[in-house]
Amino acid sequence: SAPCPQWPYCRKRCSYCNFNKYVVPVVDEASMRACLVREARTLLRLSQVQSITSIFFGGGTPSLASPRTIAAVLEAVAGAAHVPAGAEVTLEANPSSASTPCLAGFRAAGVNRLSIGVQSLDDAELRLLGRGHTAAEARGAVEAARGLFPGQTSIDLLFGLPGQSRGAWARGLEAALGLCDDHVSLYQLTLERGTALAAQVWGGTLPAPPRDLLADMYHTARTMLVATGFRHYEVSNFARKGALSTHNLSYWRAEQYIGVGPGAHGRFVPQGEGGHSREARVQTLEPDAWMQEVQSRGHGTRRRVVLSPLEQLEEVLALGLRTDEGITHERWGHFSPHLSLEAVFGVPGEAKDLQQQGWLVLDRGGLRCTWEGLALLDSLLPDLLCQLQRR
Amino acid sequence: MALAGRTAMWWARLRSPCPAAASLCIPPWLSAGPGACERLYSSRGKEKSDMSMYPVESIRNFSIIAHVDHGKSTLADRLLEITGKCSHFILPFLDMSGEVISIALSLFFLVWYLDLEGNLPFSSNQTCSFAILLKEGIQAQTVANFYLAFEAQLAIIPVINKVIKISAKQGTNVEKVLQKVIEKIPPPPCNTADPLKALVFDSTFDHYRGVIANIALFGGEIQKGHKIVSAHTKKRYEVNEVGILTPNEQPTHKLYAGQVGYLIAGMKEVTEAQIGDTLFLYKQPVEPLPGFKSAKPMVFAGMYPADQTEYNNLKSALERLTLNDSSVTVHRDSSLALGAGWRLGFLGLLHMEVFNQRLEQEYNMSVILTAPTVPYKAILSSAKLIKEHGKAEITIINPAQFPDKLSVSEYLEPTVLGTIVTPHEYIGQIIALAVQKDMLYIDEHRVMLKYLFPLNEIVVDFYDALKSLSSGYASFDYEDAGYQAADLIKMDILLNGNPVEELATIIHNDKAYATGKFLCERLKDAIPRQLFEIAIQAAIGKKIIARETLKAYRKNVVAKCYGGDITRRMKLLKRQAEGKKLMRKIGNVEVPRDAFIRVLKRQTDK
Numbered sequence: 001s002a003p004c005p006q007w008p009y010c011r012k013r014c015s016y017c018n019f020n021k022y023v024v025p026v027v028d029e030a031s032m033r034a035c036l037v038r039e040a041r042t043l044l045r046l047s048q049v050q051s052i053t054s055i056f057f058g059g060g061t062p063s064l065a066s067p068r069t070i071a072a073v074l075e076a077v078a079g080a081a082h083v084p085a086g087a088e089v090t091l092e093a094n095p096s097s098a099s100t101p102c103l104a105g106f107r108a109a110g111v112n113r114l115s116i117g118v119q120s121l122d123d124a125e126l127r128l129l130g131r132g133h134t135a136a137e138a139r140g141a142v143e144a145a146r147g148l149f150p151g152q153t154s155i156d157l158l159f160g161l162p163g164q165s166r167g168a169w170a171r172g173l174e175a176a177l178g179l180c181d182d183h184v185s186l187y188q189l190t191l192e193r194g195t196a197l198a199a200q201v202w203g204g205t206l207p208a209p210p211r212d213l214l215a216d217m218y219h220t221a222r223t224m225l226v227a228t229g230f231r232h233y234e235v236s237n238f239a240r241k242g243a244l245s246t247h248n249l250s251y252w253r254a255e256q257y258i259g260v261g262p263g264a265h266g267r268f269v270p271q272g273e274g275g276h277s278r279e280a281r282v283q284t285l286e287p288d289a290w291m292q293e294v295q296s297r298g299h300g301t302r303r304r305v306v307l308s309p310l311e312q313l314e315e316v317l318a319l320g321l322r323t324d325e326g327i328t329h330e331r332w333g334h335f336s337p338h339l340s341l342e343a344v345f346g347v348p349g350e351a352k353d354l355q356q357q358g359w360l361v362l363d364r365g366g367l368r369c370t371w372e373g374l375a376l377l378d379s380l381l382p383d384l385l386c387q388l389q390r391r
Numbered sequence: 392m393a394l395a396g397r398t399a400m401w402w403a404r405l406r407s408p409c410p411a412a413a414s415l416c417i418p419p420w421l422s423a424g425p426g427a428c429e430r431l432y433s434s435r436g437k438e439k440s441d442m443s444m445y446p447v448e449s450i451r452n453f454s455i456i457a458h459v460d461h462g463k464s465t466l467a468d469r470l471l472e473i474t475g476k477c478s479h480f481i482l483p484f485l486d487m488s489g490e491v492i493s494i495a496l497s498l499f500f501l502v503w504y505l506d507l508e509g510n511l512p513f514s515s516n517q518t519c520s521f522a523i524l525l526k527e528g529i530q531a532q533t534v535a536n537f538y539l540a541f542e543a544q545l546a547i548i549p550v551i552n553k554v555i556k557i558s559a560k561q562g563t564n565v566e567k568v569l570q571k572v573i574e575k576i577p578p579p580p581c582n583t584a585d586p587l588k589a590l591v592f593d594s595t596f597d598h599y600r601g602v603i604a605n606i607a608l609f610g611g612e613i614q615k616g617h618k619i620v621s622a623h624t625k626k627r628y629e630v631n632e633v634g635i636l637t638p639n640e641q642p643t644h645k646l647y648a649g650q651v652g653y654l655i656a657g658m659k660e661v662t663e664a665q666i667g668d669t670l671f672l673y674k675q676p677v678e679p680l681p682g683f684k685s686a687k688p689m690v691f692a693g694m695y696p697a698d699q700t701e702y703n704n705l706k707s708a709l710e711r712l713t714l715n716d717s718s719v720t721v722h723r724d725s726s727l728a729l730g731a732g733w734r735l736g737f738l739g740l741l742h743m744e745v746f747n748q749r750l751e752q753e754y755n756m757s758v759i760l761t762a763p764t765v766p767y768k769a770i771l772s773s774a775k776l777i778k779e780h781g782k783a784e785i786t787i788i789n790p791a792q793f794p795d796k797l798s799v800s801e802y803l804e805p806t807v808l809g810t811i812v813t814p815h816e817y818i819g820q821i822i823a824l825a826v827q828k829d830m831l832y833i834d835e836h837r838v839m840l841k842y843l844f845p846l847n848e849i850v851v852d853f854y855d856a857l858k859s860l861s862s863g864y865a866s867f868d869y870e871d872a873g874y875q876a877a878d879l880i881k882m883d884i885l886l887n888g889n890p891v892e893e894l895a896t897i898i899h900n901d902k903a904y905a906t907g908k909f910l911c912e913r914l915k916d917a918i919p920r921q922l923f924e925i926a927i928q929a930a931i932g933k934k935i936i937a938r939e940t941l942k943a944y945r946k947n948v949v950a951k952c953y954g955g956d957i958t959r960r961m962k963l964l965k966r967q968a969e970g971k972k973l974m975r976k977i978g979n980v981e982v983p984r985d986a987f988i989r990v991l992k993r994q995t996d997k
Contacts, residue, residue, distance in 0.1 A: 188950045381964050
C-alpha cells in the first residue's frame with residue numbers, strides 16, 4: 001500500500017490552481033505534525049497493510065513543511081507497517097523552497113525522490129501562472145535536487161498557456177529537456193472554474209488556446225520526449241532509465257493507497273474493522289476541522305463509500321488505460337475473477353470496433369491503448385464503460 | 392387588436408366631485424396623504440355603487456405610456472399610497488405577463504402597457520385625453536409612442552421615472568404628477584345625453600358567469616335589462632349586469648358616459664366580445680369607434696412538447712391559455728423530428744415570448760419553438776400519383792410527402808398581400824426587404840408600400856425585422872392572396888452521406904443555399920466531436936449545396952488523474968457513458984437526442 005500524506009499549505013495560490021490548498025500567515029506545524037502522525041497510524045492500522053510500496057508527500061506545498069515533520073510521518077508509517085529499504089519516498093517541492101540545505105534536510109529525513117513544480121522556464125509565463133519564483137530559481141532548484149536525488153528527480157511542466165505559441169512551447173520544452181533528470185510530468189493546463197486564470201480567459205482578458213494547438217503541443221511533446229529516450233508510460237508522465245513513479249503507478253494500477261491529511265483521498269479495504277470491500281475515502285478538507293477530528297477520534301475521514309465490484313472494475317479500466325502497459329489479464333482477474341478481459345471486450349462490440357479503428361489493443365499482454373488511442377482515451381472510455389456495464 | 396398584450400384599466404374617482412373648475416382644484420387629501428382620506432364606498436361590499444355621483448367633469452382619463460420595464464407598477468403603487476387608497480374602485484391591473492395586481496386610485500385613468508412594437512391600441516383621441524410618458528432614458532420605442540400619442544392629439548405630460556423627476560420607489564413627486572394630471576387634462580369629451588356608445592377594450596371568460604367584457608362608455612348610459620348590439624358581430628344581447636372592477640366585479644345600477652367598467656350580457660365566448668368592438672343600444676346604432684386593427688397574427692412558430700409524452704398536458708395548457716387570450720391563433724401541426732404539435736400565431740415577438748413564459752411559469756411546460764410549417768401545394772402530373780391521392784392538386788405539409796419534380800407540373804406556395812406604412816426616412820431599408828408592388832405617399836412624412844409576399848417569408852421574423860429596421864415606426868398588415876407558382880425543392884441534410892430525415896425541408900430554390908448553410912452550421916454546433924471527421928451537408932437530390940466539417944478530436948484525455956482526481960473523473964465518465972446510451976447513430980455518427988431540437992428551434996433572442 002502507498003500512504004499519501006498531504007501538506008495542504010502554500011505560500012500563495014497560483015492563478016490556475018483549484019486544489020484543496022490554504023494560504024495562511026502562520027501554520028501550527030506542531031499540531032499538524034502530531035495529527036498527520038496520528039492519522040497515519042490510525043489508517044494504517046485500519047487498512048492492516050503489511051508492506052509499504054511507496055510514500056508520496058503531496059499538497060499544497062510539502063516543501064514548506066519542516067524536515068522534522070516529514071521524518072515524524074515516515075517514522076509513524078514505519079512503525080505501523082514494513083517499509084522496505086529503498087521504497088520510494090517522494091516529496092513535492094516548489095522551487096522557492098528547494099534550496100540545497102532545505103533539500104538536504106529532507107533527504108536526511110528519509111525522502112529519496114523529489115518532484116519539483118517547475119511548470120515553465122519562461123519568466124513571463126511563470127508570472128502568468130502566479131508561481132512566485134523565477135526561471136532561474138527553478139533551474140537552481142532542479143540542479144540542487146539532481147545533486148541530492150540523482151536519477152530520482154522529476155519536474156512538472158505545463159503547456160497550453162493562454163497566448164502560448166507552438167514555437168514558444170517547443171523552445172521551453174527543449175530548455176527543460178536540457179535541464180531535467182529522468183522523469184518529466186507534462187500537463188495540459190486545465191482551466192478550472194473559480195481560478196483567477198480561468199476568469200481571465202473566460203472573461204476575454206486572455207486568449208483561450210485553440211484545441212488544435214493544444215493537440216499539436218501534446219503531440220510535439222510526446223514525440224520530442226520519446227526521441228530523447230523517455231518512455232511515455234502514462235498520459236502525462238515520461239521516464240527514462242526506468243525512473244517511473246512507483247507511487248503514481250499504484251493509482252493507475254488500482255492498488256491500495258491511504259490518504260492522510262486534509263483533503264487526502266484513499267482507496268483501501270478497512271480490514272481492521274472487518275471490512276471486505278475496497279472503499280473510496282476522503283479526509284476532511286479544511287485543516288483546522290481536520291485536526292479537531294483527528295484529535296478527537298484518531299482520523300478525519302469525511303467520506304467513505306464502498307465501491308461495488310462494477311465500480312472497482314470501472315476504475316481499473318479508466319485508470320489502467322492511461323498507462324502504456326494498460327490492464328494486464330492478471331490485474332483484471334484480481335478484480336474480476338469470473339469475467340476475463342476477453343469475455344468483456346473480446347466479443348463483438350465497442351472495444352472490437354475501437355480495435356479495428358486502431359485505438360485499442362487486446363492481446364496476450366492485456367487491454368491497452370495504442371499510441372494514437374492514448375491521446376483520445378476520453379473518447380474511448382464512455383463506450384468501453386457501456387460495454388462493461390452490459391456484462 | 393394592435394396591442395401585443397393585454398390592456399389594463401385603472402380607474403378611480405376624484406374624491407369630491409368638482410364642477411368645471413375641477414382642473415384647478417386639488418382635493419385636500421392629495422396633499423394631506425392617506426390619513427386624511429375616507430372611503431366613500433367599501434371595495435369589498437356588495438352594495439351597488441352609485442355612479443351618477445360622478446359627472447363627466449370630474450372624470451379624468453389618462454394613460455401611462457412607457458416601455459414595459461419602466462417602473463409603471465411602482466408608479467402605480469406610489470399613486471395608490473398618495474391617494475391613500477381612497478379610491479372606491481380598484482381595478483385589476485394585468486401586466487404583460489398576466490399578473491394581477493390590485494391598484495386602487497382616486498384618479499380616473501386608463502393605462503396601457505405598450506409592447507415593444509409600440510402600438511397604441513387607440514389611435515384616436517376619443518378614449519384618452521392625455522398620456523403620462525414615463526421615460527427611462529430615451530428609447531426608440533418610447534419616442535415612437537410619444538409620436539403616436541402626439542399624433543393622436545393627446546396632451547402629454549412627460550415624466551421621467553426612476554431618473555430625475557419621479558423616483559417612484561421613494562414616492563417623491565408623484566403627487567406633483569397627479570396635480571399636473573388634474574390641472575392639465577381636460578375631462579373626456581362624452582355626454583350622457585348621447586345614445587349609448589361603448590368600446591370593448593378587453594374581455595375575460597368566467598366559468599360561472601360567461602364572458603365579462605370591459606367597456607368604456609363614450610356616450611349615453613347602460614344598465615341591466617338594456618338590449619345591446621355588437622357592431623362587429625351584429626349579435627344582440629341583453630345586459631345582465633354592469634359594474635366597476637375593484638378588482639372583483641362590483642355591480643352598479645348604471646354606468647354613465649365617460650366611465651369605465653364591465654358588462655355581462657350572456658355572451659358565451661370571448662370572441663363575441665372582440666376587443667375594439669363598439670356596443671350600442673338595439674335600434675339606436677351609432678358610428679362604430681374607429682382605430683382598431685384586427686388581431687392579425689404577425690409572428691408564427693411551431694410549438695412542440697419537449698417530449699411526446701407531454702403532448703396532452705401541453706394541449707390542455709394551450710387550451711386554457713388561449714381561452715383568455717383570443718389573439719393567439721392555433722392550428723394543429725406535426726413534424727417528423729418533434730412529433731405532434733401546433734402552429735401558433737402571435738401579435739408580435741413579445742407576445743410570443745410572454746406566452747411561452749406563461750406556459751413555463753403557470754403550467755410548468757417547457758416547449759420547443761420552431762419555425763412554422765407552411766402549407767405548400769403541388770399539381771401532380773403523374774397519373775399514378777393522381778390516382779393514389781384521388782386528385783391532382785395536393786397539399787404538402789411534410790417534406791417526406793414532397794413529390795418529385797418529374798411527377799409534378801407545378802408547385803404552389805401560399806402568398807399574402809402585405810401593406811407597410813412607414814415614415815419616409817426608412818423607405819430605403821425597407822425596400823430592400825422585398826420587391827414591392829406599389830408605393831404611395833400617405834402624407835408628407837409617411838409612405839404606404841404594398842408587397843406580394845410568399846407566406847413563408849413573413850411567418851418567422853419579418854415583422855420583427857421590419858420593426859428593427861424602422862426603429863419601431865413602421866406598421867404591417869397583410870391579407871391572404873391565394874397561391875402562386877413557386878420553384879420549390881426538397882432539401883436533405885446528410886451526415887457523412889447518410890440523410891437525416893428529420894431535418895429535410897421544403898424550400899424555395901433560391902433560398903436553398905442560405906438555409907442549407909444555416910442548418911449545417913447549426914447541426915455542427917449540436918453534434919459533439921468524434922474520433923473521425925464528420926461531413927455535414929445540405930443536398931438537393933444528389934447535388935450538395937452546402938457543407939460544414941466537424942473535425943475529429945486529436946486530443947481528448949484529461950491531463951491529471953491522481954488520487955484526488957479519480958472520484959470526480961469516474962463520475963464524469965459515467966455520466967458520459969449514460970449520455971452515450973441515449974445517442975442516436977446515423978451511419979457511424981453519434982447524434983445526441985436534443986441535436987435536432989437545437990437545429991430546428993427558433994432563435995429567440997437577437
